[in-house]
Amino acid sequence: MKQLEETRMVLNLIIRKPISLIALIIVFGFVIVGFLAPYLVPYPEDAWGLAYNVENRFSPPSLQHLFGTDALGRDVFSRVLLGARFSLMIAVGVIGIALIIGIPVGVIAGYYGGKIGNFLMRVTDMFLAFPPLLLAIVLAATLGRGLLNLIIALAISWWPWYSRLVFIQTNTIKNMPYVDSAKIAGLSTFRILYKHIIPNALTPTIVQAALDMGSAILEAAGLSFIGVGVKPPTPEWGLLVSEGWQSINVAWWIAFFPGLAILVTVTGFNLLADALRESADPRLRRTILMRLGIKQ
Amino acid sequence: MPVSKEYLFKRTILLAFVVFGVIFITFMITRVIPARPELLWAGPHATLEQIEEARRQLHLDKHIYLQFILYLQDLIFGNWGISWRTRAPILSDIISSLTATLELIIIAFIIAVMAGIPLGILAAIKKHGWIDDVIRVLTVIGASVPVFWLALIVQLAFGMWLGLLPSAKRVDEWVVITTSFKPITGFYIIDSMLQGNLLVLVNSIQHIILPAIVLAAYPLCLSARMTRAVMIEVLSEQHVRSLMAWGLPQRLIFFKYCLKNTLAPLIASLGLSFGYMIIGAFMVELVFVWPGIGFYAAMSLLSFDYPAVTGCVIIVAIFYCIINTLIDIIHSVIDPRVKL
Numbered sequence: 001m002k003q004l005e006e007t008r009m010v011l012n013l014i015i016r017k018p019i020s021l022i023a024l025i026i027v028f029g030f031v032i033v034g035f036l037a038p039y040l041v042p043y044p045e046d047a048w049g050l051a052y053n054v055e056n057r058f059s060p061p062s063l064q065h066l067f068g069t070d071a072l073g074r075d076v077f078s079r080v081l082l083g084a085r086f087s088l089m090i091a092v093g094v095i096g097i098a099l100i101i102g103i104p105v106g107v108i109a110g111y112y113g114g115k116i117g118n119f120l121m122r123v124t125d126m127f128l129a130f131p132p133l134l135l136a137i138v139l140a141a142t143l144g145r146g147l148l149n150l151i152i153a154l155a156i157s158w159w160p161w162y163s164r165l166v167f168i169q170t171n172t173i174k175n176m177p178y179v180d181s182a183k184i185a186g187l188s189t190f191r192i193l194y195k196h197i198i199p200n201a202l203t204p205t206i207v208q209a210a211l212d213m214g215s216a217i218l219e220a221a222g223l224s225f226i227g228v229g230v231k232p233p234t235p236e237w238g239l240l241v242s243e244g245w246q247s248i249n250v251a252w253w254i255a256f257f258p259g260l261a262i263l264v265t266v267t268g269f270n271l272l273a274d275a276l277r278e279s280a281d282p283r284l285r286r287t288i289l290m291r292l293g294i295k296q
Numbered sequence: 297m298p299v300s301k302e303y304l305f306k307r308t309i310l311l312a313f314v315v316f317g318v319i320f321i322t323f324m325i326t327r328v329i330p331a332r333p334e335l336l337w338a339g340p341h342a343t344l345e346q347i348e349e350a351r352r353q354l355h356l357d358k359h360i361y362l363q364f365i366l367y368l369q370d371l372i373f374g375n376w377g378i379s380w381r382t383r384a385p386i387l388s389d390i391i392s393s394l395t396a397t398l399e400l401i402i403i404a405f406i407i408a409v410m411a412g413i414p415l416g417i418l419a420a421i422k423k424h425g426w427i428d429d430v431i432r433v434l435t436v437i438g439a440s441v442p443v444f445w446l447a448l449i450v451q452l453a454f455g456m457w458l459g460l461l462p463s464a465k466r467v468d469e470w471v472v473i474t475t476s477f478k479p480i481t482g483f484y485i486i487d488s489m490l491q492g493n494l495l496v497l498v499n500s501i502q503h504i505i506l507p508a509i510v511l512a513a514y515p516l517c518l519s520a521r522m523t524r525a526v527m528i529e530v531l532s533e534q535h536v537r538s539l540m541a542w543g544l545p546q547r548l549i550f551f552k553y554c555l556k557n558t559l560a561p562l563i564a565s566l567g568l569s570f571g572y573m574i575i576g577a578f579m580v581e582l583v584f585v586w587p588g589i590g591f592y593a594a595m596s597l598l599s600f601d602y603p604a605v606t607g608c609v610i611i612v613a614i615f616y617c618i619i620n621t622l623i624d625i626i627h628s629v630i631d632p633r634v635k636l
Contacts, residue, residue, distance in 0.1 A: 019433060126317030131571030131616040137578075138322065138609045141597060142330055218442055225444045226578060227598040241445050245583075248452055259445030266440035274436055 020275040026268025034088030037081050047078035049233025058251040068253040070243065076254055079235040080261050086236045087265065090151055090220045091213040097155035098162055099209055105159070106166025107198060111174055111189075121167060127160040133219055140228035147236075150220060150229050158216070162205055169201035207276065214269025221262050237262045303628060311621045318613045323367055326606050327354065336602040339380050353377065371610070377603035381596060386607040390589055394611075395482030396466060397581065397588030401573050403508040408515040408569065413562070415516075416523025421550065423528060431520065438517035444579035447510045451583060454506055464585040467500045507584040511576050515569035522565045526558045533557075560631035567620040574612055 045051035053073035061068045067076035109120035139153035221238030223229040230236040237258040244255025327333050338350040355366045376386040419431040455463025477496045479487050488496035577590035596604035
């Protein structure tokens with residue numbers, strides 16, 4: 001009941017501001033396009049990179065080809081639309097795997113503390129000592145190009161953020177009176193973790209994770225651009241920009257529109273994150289500030 | 297205010313541990329995870345002998361613990377391998393390209409701070425007004441723009457279409473040849489000033505403007521948002537509210553009592569900005585053909601030059617750790633409450 005109320009409050013705050021409403025529409029639009037893209041694209045063969053039509057190359061944006069055609073005569077609009085699907089897959093995959101690794105590490109380190117906790121958090125710190133994206137670059141270069149490798153590389157550089165977040169949450173929660181009373185009542189450690197600690201530690205983490213999807217899309221596109229991301233002819237946005245770069249003097253639209261798609265999508269996620277930061281509870285705000293590297 | 301020797305000592309020890317951790321993780325990723333590291337090391341078109349040679353260089357015939365020790369030894373003595381793209385030792389390649397990147401990053405950093413902090417303060421003062429909203433949306437958009445795409449668009453628009461500024465390389469060849477310019481420190485702007493070479497000075501400033509602005513976009517927005525958040529925090533503190541109650545002029549409150557308090561958290565956040573810039577430099581330098589470490593790393597990635605990639609990653613990571621330690625020390629000087 002209380003949770004429902006909280007959700008409604010947050011939704012209210014979001015909808016009241018027109019900017020946040022636009023952001024919400026962008027994010028929902030992105031998710032829907034991501035799911036339905038294969039059925040929406042006007043030229044499915046062009047989108048998957050199977051067909052080419054060289055006579056029709058470099059034709060500028062028109063009603064037939066909203067975003068023009070590329071060096072092989074493929075419809076850029078179809079490819080950008082299908083790209084949403086890959087970006088969605090990457091974002092969900094990266095955040096999902098990062099949570100699966102990060103939450104247990106954070107909970108165990110936070111609850112048990114001592115030597116295990118110290119060790120786990122030192123390992124986390126070691127991963128966080130790399131500048132953002134650098135670890136993902138070397139991992140992706142090692143594993144080779146490919147969608148799955150890209151997701152793994154990004155997830156491995158991503159999980160320490162969540163384990164640190166969960167660690168801090170767990171650390172405060174474990175000293176709460178209700179955890180003590182659960183212990184006195186004789187509940188097993190597993191049950192205490194599962195019933196009392198994880199649900200309470202998770203809320204800010206999940207919210208943070210959902211809002212991080214924008215950054216995941218941005219970083220994946222960056223990796224694809226410098227040649228360690230997905231393989232061509234996958235219509236991933238970063239790779240599309242990189243392909244368009246080769247002929248940018250002849251046909252600016254090939255690189256322009258996929259980049260614009262990244263910009264709009266990521267802006268949607270980040271505006272939403274910003275609105276939540278402004279409105280939501282201080283606990284959430286604190287974790288976000290920590291994510292940005294501010295010590296409190 | 298001086299820092300205690302004990303603190304400095306502790307920080308140095310911690311830095312050593314972190315650097316060791318970074319090197320260890322890099323070792324795990326590049327030598328242990330791949331099934332046959334020598335194949336990656338020798339490159340995609342290697343002959344059997346080259347692969348055998350790579351195997352020997354990486355000490356793969358030895359025990360894994362010994363491998364790590366020999367790896368550390370090679371790192372310390374500068375045997376970082378030979379790039380098969382440039383056919384030169386990697387360490388010397390990296391060192392010769394480091395100053396170009398530093399010059400670009402420092403200029404970008406100055407742009408970011410000079411524009412970002414005033415924007416953030418303005419937004420905080422006009423909190424929840426339309427100015428705040430506009431700045432908020434603009435900075436969010438700026439933090440969401442893919443830097444490689446921005447580089448391409450800026451290069452196309454200002455370099456090609458409008459023809460306002462040069463959009464590739466650090467300096468024009470003909471200027472270097474006609475004025476017999478010789479780099480000393482590697483920072484072209486400083487070098488040309490030292491030599492009184494006006495032509496090169498103007499030319500290299502013209503070259504740096506576009507890439508520096510593109511690279512500054514993200515940290516600019518980050519620092520503006522950070523400044524806003526910190527400033528709002530400071531403005532709501534008790535001592536500021538009592539100053540307001542006493543009726544002190546707003547200007548005096550902002551500039552004399554608030555600005556100083558925002559400094560410490562802002563400096564603490566600079567490390568992350570620096571991290572984003574050094575990675576952003578990979579893409580910006582690639583697009584603007586800027587001969588720095590980012591360009592070197594990106595070219596190595598695109599041509600599967602694995603030894604060079606590994607070298608760049610280690611150097612950049614260590615550099616980042618050192619910068620973060622320095623920032624922490626500065627932070628503790630400004631704000632003595634900060635503990636290790």
